[in-house]
Amino acid sequence: MKNSKREILLNALLTHPTVREASVAAGISESAIYTWLKKDDFKAELNERRSELVIDTKNYLQSRLMETADVIFKIMNDKAAAPQTRLNAANAAFANALKLIEQADILTRLDALETALKEDNGS
Numbered sequence: 001m002k003n004s005k006r007e008i009l010l011n012a013l014l015t016h017p018t019v020r021e022a023s024v025a026a027g028i029s030e031s032a033i034y035t036w037l038k039k040d041d042f043k044a045e046l047n048e049r050r051s052e053l054v055i056d057t058k059n060y061l062q063s064r065l066m067e068t069a070d071v072i073f074k075i076m077n078d079k080a081a082a083p084q085t086r087l088n089a090a091n092a093a094f095a096n097a098l099k100l101i102e103q104a105d106i107l108t109r110l111d112a113l114e115t116a117l118k119e120d121n122g123s
Contacts, residue, residue: 009036014049069093 005028012026013019013033023030036042075081076089 006036006042009033010042010046010049013046014053069096072096 005026008026009022009028012022012028016022016025019030019033019037022028023033026033037046072089072093076086076093078086081089
């Protein structure tokens with residue numbers, strides 16, 4: 001049932017930062033929400049949906065990386081922009097590039113370790 005109290009509560013908890021705000025949005029008392037949050041199956045479903053939301057958000061952000069980089073570099077190279085704005089854009093580009101390089105390096109190393117572990121275990 002799509003509009004069940006459970007479904008309404010799950011959606012409210014996923015879209016509002018506090019139990020109080022979720023309570024108002026769902027029309028369910030805070031004490032009732034805390035009762036729901038004590039139920040293992042409800043907590044498990046909420047956590048699963050939160051994980052899915054994080055994955056969906058990550059995928060969306062990944063799909064927009066090139067566009068984001070273009071904006072940063074346009075600002076960085078805009079001679080009409082204030083020097084501090086250009087510097088902030090350059091710093092953002094540099095910091096994000098470093099993070100991506102570090103993450104790629106970590107993933108490469110992790111893959112190598114997993115491969116070595118499988119070979120050592122005869123898998």
